[in-house]
Amino acid sequence: MSDRRKHSTGSPFEKAAAYSRAVRQGPFVHVSGTTGYDYAAMEMPADVAGQARNCFKTIAASLAALDAGLSDIVRVRYYVTSPEHFDAVAPVLAEHLGGIDPAATMIVCQLIRPEMLIEIEVTAQVA
Numbered sequence: 001m002s003d004r005r006k007h008s009t010g011s012p013f014e015k016a017a018a019y020s021r022a023v024r025q026g027p028f029v030h031v032s033g034t035t036g037y038d039y040a041a042m043e044m045p046a047d048v049a050g051q052a053r054n055c056f057k058t059i060a061a062s063l064a065a066l067d068a069g070l071s072d073i074v075r076v077r078y079y080v081t082s083p084e085h086f087d088a089v090a091p092v093l094a095e096h097l098g099g100i101d102p103a104a105t106m107i108v109c110q111l112i113r114p115e116m117l118i119e120i121e122v123t124a125q126v127a
Helices: 012-017 048-065 083-099
Strands: 005-007 021-027 028-035 073-080 103-108 118-125
Touching: 012 048, 021 048, 048 083, 048 118, 073 083
Parallel strands: 073 103
Antiparallel strands: 005 021, 021 028, 028 118, 073 118
C-alpha cells in the first residue's frame, strides 16, 4: 500500500469519524461522501442546488490534490433527502458531469444533519 495517498479538507467530520476526504490507490481516487458545506466558513446554503455546487467544488479540489479531475470520474452516488430535489439538482449535475456521463445512482435517504440535503460520493480512474 505504499502508493496510497490521502487528502483532507480539514473538515471536523473527517477528524471525528477518522476518514479522509479522498484516497488515491493506484489509478483510482475514491472521494468520500461530500456534503454542501463551505469548509472554510463551515456554512451551508439552504437550497439543494447551492449545496450540490459546493459538493462539486470540494470534490474537484480533492481530486486535483490527488492529480485527478472531474473528467476522470467513472462512478457517482448521490444521496438526497427527498425525491423532489431531483429537478433542482439535475442542472447542477449536468453542469459538472455533462459529457463525462459516469455511472450513477441516486438514493433518497436521511443524512446525519438536518441542514444537509445532498451528499455526493465519486470514484475516479486516472489513466
